Amino acid sequence: MDAANRIVPQVVIRNGRFAGVGGNLATRGLKVVDLKGRTVIPGIIDAHNHIVLVGNRPGWHTPLEHVFTIPEAIAALKARAATVPGGEFITTVGPISAMQFDERRLPNLTELDAVGRPVYVQAAQGGTRTNSEGKAWLEARGVMVGADGTIAGQAAGLALQTLRKQLLTPETRKRGAFDALQYYARLGITTHRDSGAFHSEEPATGIASENTYTMHDPFHALHREGRMPARLRIDFLHQDPPNATPPLPTLGPRLRNSFPRFGDEWLKTGGIGEFTGGGIDGLRAIASAGWRGEDHALNLAGVTTLITNREIVNKEIPIKDLRWVISHIPEFPRELADRAHAMGVGVLVGWGPLRTGMNVGPPYRMLFDHGIKVGFHSDGGDITVINPWLNFYTMITGRNLAGQSILGDQTLTREQTLRLATAANKWFIWEDDLGSIEAGNHADLAVLDRDYFTVPDEDIRRVRSVLTIVGGRIAHNDGVA
Ligand SMILES: [Zn+2]
Numbered sequence: 001m002d003a004a005n006r007i008v009p010q011v012v013i014r015n016g017r018f019a020g021v022g023g024n025l026a027t028r029g030l031k032v033v034d035l036k037g038r039t040v041i042p043g044i045i046d047a048h049n050h051i052v053l054v055g056n057r058p059g060w061h062t063p064l065e066h067v068f069t070i071p072e073a074i075a076a077l078k079a080r081a082a083t084v085p086g087g088e089f090i091t092t093v094g095p096i097s098a099m100q101f102d103e104r105r106l107p108n109l110t111e112l113d114a115v116g117r118p119v120y121v122q123a124a125q126g127g128t129r130t131n132s133e134g135k136a137w138l139e140a141r142g143v144m145v146g147a148d149g150t151i152a153g154q155a156a157g158l159a160l161q162t163l164r165k166q167l168l169t170p171e172t173r174k175r176g177a178f179d180a181l182q183y184y185a186r187l188g189i190t191t192h193r194d195s196g197a198f199h200s201e202e203p204a205t206g207i208a209s210e211n212t213y214t215m216h217d218p219f220h221a222l223h224r225e226g227r228m229p230a231r232l233r234i235d236f237l238h239q240d241p242p243n244a245t246p247p248l249p250t251l252g253p254r255l256r257n258s259f260p261r262f263g264d265e266w267l268k269t270g271g272i273g274e275f276t277g278g279g280i281d282g283l284r285a286i287a288s289a290g291w292r293g294e295d296h297a298l299n300l301a302g303v304t305t306l307i308t309n310r311e312i313v314n315k316e317i318p319i320k321d322l323r324w325v326i327s328h329i330p331e332f333p334r335e336l337a338d339r340a341h342a343m344g345v346g347v348l349v350g351w352g353p354l355r356t357g358m359n360v361g362p363p364y365r366m367l368f369d370h371g372i373k374v375g376f377h378s379d380g381g382d383i384t385v386i387n388p389w390l391n392f393y394t395m396i397t398g399r400n401l402a403g404q405s406i407l408g409d410q411t412l413t414r415e416q417t418l419r420l421a422t423a424a425n426k427w428f429i430w431e432d433d434l435g436s437i438e439a440g441n442h443a444d445l446a447v448l449d450r451d452y453f454t455v456p457d458e459d460i461r462r463v464r465s466v467l468t469i470v471g472g473r474i475a476h477n478d479g480v481a
Contacts, residue, residue: 043190098126157205196237242279346373
């Protein structure tokens with residue numbers, strides 16, 4: 001993923017960075033790892049997801065984005081149970097969906113009973129359910145659970161809130177933060193840019209809500225201990241209403257009292273997003289302060305307004321060098337790409353494997369060929385999946401996880417897709433020394449369990465890393481090194 005897209009047989013890593021990239025490199029005095037011809041890629045950068053929320057889930061949180069049948073899911077939960085004390089909750093909140101399973105449903109109560117621990121599953125798509133032990137625990141605390149383990153409607157919010165109140169401590173959050181980063185390191189992600197949460201002072205009923213002033217604490221704790229298995233970049237989500245009194249009650253203090261792009265190579269602040277808040281005045285304040293701003297778009301009307309507002313602000317305070325971002329953009333005609341590009345605004349795409357319908361976008365091919373800055377984001381953790389390989393599968397095949405064609409002719413090649421999630425994302429995290437295997441860059445890479453470039457389409461979903469290295473440190477190792 002360098003500018004010439006070279007493929008090389010050997011790299012040398014020294015002091016956390018690539019010291020040599022090519023062939024016949026001197027290895028005297030070095031530990032040599034023979035990868036036996038496996039495919040190595042730059043560490044994947046997810047330029048917008050909700051890993052901080054995933055790291056703050058209650059219970060022994062266990063993402064299940066790498067399994068594709070109910071028996072595989074139960075086996076993964078049983079393996080997890082072997083490390084969890086009896087009677088303690090195993091949870092999967094967000095990173096699981098009915099659509100990923102051949103059965104097109106979530107595990108049921110009987111299947112979850114086989115895990116041998118209380119289990120709580122709240123899926124990005126497919127509902128909320130528990131098993132017999134979990135049902136007894138929740139009902140003892142006033143949460144209604146159906147006979148089949150289904151938790152419907154508002155009861156699901158109450159269940160999540162109850163689990164948060166009872167199970168979250170600074171220690172369990174730190175464990176969850178480590179487990180979340182570690183899980184995605186197994187899937188090849190070495191850098192996450194977190195795009196925030198909805199602020200809630202108290203334990204919330206909503207899957208996307210947390211205390212946005214304290215939710216980073218467990219990651220800071222890991223960082224202080226030198227235990228980060230991946231890099232984290234933090235954006236700040238703000239939702240001030242327009243015309244508030246006083247104006248910009250949370251965004252104003254943020255811009256005045258904190259620092260953008262401040263930290264070290266493992267943990268660093270970024271900009272404002274994925275909501276900027278405060279209407280046009282919010283955008284003006286962000287531009288004046290010299291910060292990056294990002295908003296997401298869900299439809300054509302929404303994204304048109306975002307572009308128009310940025311044009312108004314850009315005339316007063318140029319934003320060209322601030323790397324502003326609009327994410328998701330399911331509908332995004334070329335004319336809007338032209339207007340965004342003219343202001344130096346980039347777009348993040350991905351966010352697709354659970355979508356349904358015809359030509360639901362984003363228009364990957366048009367954007368890739370356009371010249372506008374375009375990068376990859378999963379937006380996963382709450383409403384969709386983070387697993388990059390599920391996202392890549394959709395970008396390459398045009399199919400969602402149920403196998404339905406959703407992208408029309410807007411698919412990318414495997415190489416283009418990987419480029420968006422590696423080298424192209426340098427711009428979006430505002431760092432040039434990540435995202436490609438080049439001498440001088442941070443030594444972040446993933447050794448794949450199969451050759452992503454040649455496996456059958458369906459196998460793209462199953463790719464994982466057998467050795468993930470971040471800054472020269474082994475973050476995940478299946479006995480390869
Ligand atoms: Zn998001």
